[in-house]
Amino acid sequence: MTSYxxxxxxxxxxxxxxxxxxxxxxxxYGEMNETDRAxxxxxxxxxxxxxxxxxxxxxxxxxxxxxxxATVRRTLRKLEKLLIIKKIPTIRRVSxxxxxxxxxxxxxxxxxxxxxREDQKNLVIQRPAAIIPEKETDISLISKKELLHNTYSTExxxxxxxxxxxxxxxxxxxxxxxxxxxxxxxxxxxQLVSRLYGVYRSLTYRSIQLIPQEQQFYEDVGYQALxxxxxxxxxxxxxxxxxxxxxxxxxxxxxxxxxxFQAQEE
Numbered sequence: 620m621t622s623y624x625x626x627x628x629x630x631x632x633x634x635x636x637x638x639x640x641x642x643x644x645x646x647x648y649g650e651m652n653e654t655d656r657a658x659x660x661x662x663x664x665x666x667x668x669x670x671x672x673x674x675x676x677x678x679x680x681x682x683x684x685x686x687x688x689a690t691v692r693r694t695l696r697k698l699e700k701l702l703i704i705k706k707i708p709t710i711r712r713v714s715x716x717x718x719x720x721x722x723x724x725x726x727x728x729x730x731x732x733x734x735x736r737e738d739q740k741n742l743v744i745q746r747p748a749a750i751i752p753e754k755e756t757d758i759s760l761i762s763k764k765e766l767l768h769n770t771y772s773t774e775x776x777x778x779x780x781x782x783x784x785x786x787x788x789x790x791x792x793x794x795x796x797x798x799x800x801x802x803x804x805x806x807x808x809x810q811l812v813s814r815l816y817g818v819y820r821s822l823t824y825r826s827i828q829l830i831p832q833e834q835q836f837y838e839d840v841g842y843q844a845l846x847x848x849x850x851x852x853x854x855x856x857x858x859x860x861x862x863x864x865x866x867x868x869x870x871x872x873x874x875x876x877x878x879x880f881q882a883q884e885e
Contacts, residue, residue, distance in 0.1 A: 627707060629671030629723050636663060636670045642727040643703045645821065646862040649814040650701060657684060658694045659703060662722050671726075674709070676719040695722070702728075702858070727862070793838045797845060804849040811860070815845065818861050822868055840875060844868040 630636040640663050644656060651659075661683055665673035680691045698704045707721040791799070797819070798812045805811065823837040844867040848860060857863050 624669040624672045624674060624721065627672040627721050627723055628666075628669040629726055631670065633667050633670050636666065636724060639727045640724060642865075643701075646727070646818070646859060646865055647701050647703065648821065649817055649861070651697075654684075654686065654690065655694055655697060658686075658691065659698060659724075662704065663724060666722070666724055671724045672721060674719055674721050793842075797842065800842070800845060801849065804846075805852060814861055815848075815864055818864060819845075819868075822865070836875075840868060840871045844871055 630639065640659060644651065644659065658680065661680060662673060662675065665675055677688055677691050677695075680686075681688055684691070686694075695704070695706065699706060702725055705723045705725055707723060709718040709721060794816060797816055801808065801812045801815065819841045823841065827834045827837060844864055847867045848857075848864040851857060851863060852860055
């Protein structure tokens with residue numbers, strides 16, 4: 620009898636739950652390790668009958684993952700702190716003691732969706748008049764549309780841009796520009812730089828590999844999204860700056876894509 624889980628389920632379908640789990644994983648990729656991701660995946664597997672809700676014993680998780688009880692409890696606390704899951708305690712009917720927790724996967728809340736468009740109006744971005752060369756092929760146009768709509772990537776990508784080549788190129792790289800902006804607006808915080816730049820690379824790596832000539836476009840959008848996110852962080856309390864950055868980046872890509880196809884029809 621698990622019908623009580625109906626009141627706890629957080630999603631309508633398993634597909635919807637999977638999308639939110641993927642977003643949680645991407646946004647918190649720098650904060651999560653393999654154990655965290657494996658446990659979240661296990662919870663999602665047990666939460667299919669009532670999407671988002673499962674009644675799991677710690678011992679069951681230990682048997683399935685091979686981790687100790689201490690590790691499992693620590694990981695659950697971490698996922699709860701990251702606002703990925705919520706634990707609901709239960710009481711045993713007979714002994715009246717605490718039973719296994721109901722684990723609810725929380726929806727990913729995009730803090731930036733309501734403010735991204737308003738904030739980006741105050742920024743001016745310098746970029747070429749056209750997003751792609753005039754003679755670009757139809758295949759490239761299709762790839763651009765597909766890649767701008769599919770900005771999520773679960774691939775773990777490391778930076779290929781050298782950090783200390785300022786004197787060789789005699790001009791700052793995109794990473795150096797990215798880093799100096801974070802330092803200037805939020806203070807010296809290398810951990811935050813690494814986290815945000817890692818998210819940017821995950822969002823753009825595959826697209827740039829397939830269409831190298833669009834690197835400047837993604838750098839422009841990435842820098843504009845970074846500036847919007849940092850300015851918002853200065854004005855109000857944002858618990859997940861990386862998630863905010865992802866939301867702004869996606870909104871800007873949608874906007875630029877709309878502007879591009881609108882220009883093609885004129």
